[in-house]
Amino acid sequence: MNAVPASARNDRTGVVDAAMRVLAENGLPGLSMRRIADLLDVQVSALYWHFPNKQTLLAAVSERIVALADETSDAAPDLAAIATTLHERLLAYRDGAELVSSSLALGLLELPSRERLEAAALAAGLDATAAGIAADTLVHYVIGYTFHEQQRMHAAVVGAADASVDLAPNRVADRVDGFDAGLAMVVAGVQAVVAAT
Secondary structure, three states: OOOOOHHHHOOHHHHHHHHHHHHHHHOHHHOOHHHHHHHHOOOHHHHOOOOOOHHHHHHHHHHHHHOHHHOOOOOOOOHHHHHHHHHHHHHOOOOHHHHHHHHHHOOOOOOHHHHHHHHHHHHHOOOHHHHHHHHHHHHHHHHHHHHHHHHHHHHHHOOOOOOOOOOOHHHHHHOOOHHHHHHHHHHHHHHHHHHHO
């Protein structure tokens, strides 16, 4: 049952690839070192050659999740566009927001989207302190909103969602502008601070 080529089994990229596959199939609760090792057809101890512990492996998976959200663009930095791209990237992976949030909270992940948000806030006219606050606020909004979306989607799949609960999956679908509307409010707040200064 060797699903991964031997050449990919013994490098860091191959381990992260396997972890991404386990995440897609089992979600974050099922993302165990044992499952990753089984997929690679190696002993669990072999994974620790590349990652000193599970949290550093999860941080590498988080880096992969947000990677495309952090590509540079020729366009002028735009708070809403950067935040929207991060939101889409997190949504593209099962439990993506929860995993990235955990890695950030433990200080194991540098989020280039945050740096881009800070640069965009500076370009909009905020001073360094205010730009940092704006970037952190936007990152927390995106991750928090996406986390709730993913939790409710999962609850709907397993039949545990209460349709009367605000932002239940069917109500999220009815309010497709929910994320965008909240994001617009946060960006408007940043713009108001710029105007006031």
